[in-house]
Amino acid sequence: MTIISPLLVVAAALVDADGRVLLQQRPPGKAMAGLWEFPGGKVETDETPESALIRELEEELGIRTHASCLAPAAFASEALGDRHLLLLLYVCRKWQGLPQARHATELKWARPSQMYALEMPPADLPLIGLLDSLI
Numbered sequence: 001m002t003i004i005s006p007l008l009v010v011a012a013a014l015v016d017a018d019g020r021v022l023l024q025q026r027p028p029g030k031a032m033a034g035l036w037e038f039p040g041g042k043v044e045t046d047e048t049p050e051s052a053l054i055r056e057l058e059e060e061l062g063i064r065t066h067a068s069c070l071a072p073a074a075f076a077s078e079a080l081g082d083r084h085l086l087l088l089l090y091v092c093r094k095w096q097g098l099p100q101a102r103h104a105t106e107l108k109w110a111r112p113s114q115m116y117a118l119e120m121p122p123a124d125l126p127l128i129g130l131l132d133s134l135i
């Protein structure tokens with residue numbers, strides 16, 4: 001039997017006062033370049049999912065938040081090459097700073113209903129409807 005170790009990724013649906021969610025466009029040179037994703041990234045050794053997400057939001061967007069502002073919302077489970085992606089999505093409504101595209105090509109605020117028209121990674125597609133019912 002082959003044991004596939006899951007790739008654990010955390011991501012945030014940052015929700016603004018109008019109920020829009022921040023998406024970022026993956027840059028050229030990365031896998032799935034050009035697709036729109038929720039900010040986040042891989043959980044490194046010795047990190048909790050929440051501390052990894054707080055680190056990624058600071059690195060990618062220059063914003064600061066706290067574990068108490070990260071509400072577990074949904075997850076996705078999807079084959080990813082020879083790995084298996086487990087994506088934990090948190091809803092976050094409170095942060096400090098103005099998000100800047102430090103790693104992404106571009107940032108975009110979108111309502112879940114608008115996300116169906118955007119190209120997103122396959123794992124994210126089931127998350128759109130879930131988000132719509134949550135925010």
Ligand SMILES: Nc1nc2c([nH]c(=O)n2[C@H]2C[C@H](O)[C@@H](COP(=O)(O)OP(=O)(O)OP(=O)(O)O)O2)c(=O)[nH]1
Binds near residue numbers: 010011039042043123
């Ligand atoms: N951040 C994020 N990653 C996603 C989403 N959907 C999805 O399939 N992924 C995948 C893409 C990647 O295979 C993986 C995240 O890895 P990554 O390489 O972008 O993360 P990282 O910031 O840790 O990157 P790096 O240090 O390796 O450059 O999860 C999503 O909505 N947000």
